Amino acid sequence: MSPDDCYLSSVCVDRTVSEQLLNKDDRPMLLLDQLREESARISQFTRFELRFVEDPPIGPSVSLFVGNLKENLSQRLYERVLLDKLGEKCRWDSIEVIYYESGCLVLNYHSSEKAEQAYELLNESIFMNKPITALLLPTIHPQNLPKGIQPLLVFVNLKSGGCQGVDLIVAFRRLLNPFQVSVHMFSCVSIF
Structure with missing residues (x-):
């Protein structure tokens, strides 16, 4: 794999999902620092993703x-x-x-x-x-998963522990994935 096979994008999932393709000379940490100065909220909902060039940025659907x-x-x-x-x-x-x-x-x-x-x-x-x-x-591309890697599927009961599940799902969304995905999304992955 060479650097020409991938591109870096900035994805913000504040109220809607917006994606911005980054240039090769852009530095994610500098961009994140600039976002923090402009808006702490937007910086919390911004993720940087490395994608393969052969995949379209938005996908077929x-x-x-x-x-x-x-x-x-x-x-x-x-x-x-x-x-x-x-x-x-x-x-x-x-x-x-x-x-x-x-x-x-x-x-x-x-x-x-x-x-x-x-x-x-x-x-x-x-x-x-x-x-x-x-x-x-999100669209999951199982062909892009490296060999030996298995995605983790986490189920959270929002009403468990006096509704502490809500705090847990918010923390998971912030740390791992802004989307709450389900077994439906993993149906194309053979092992998870």
């Missing part, structure tokens, strides 16, 4: 997890509920999977801008007196 819906509805009813919340301008390109028993599904968008708009709309929406859960999911 963006996955949006939608949860906290009523269980065991038909696909047509889930689509109707989501269209009421999103409108035709933020309509998804495809539905990847529906977990009927849990009342959640994963939508695919070919445009990251449309996915971010849908994310914002759904996070502000309520269905049957419950807030809708929306999460932009």
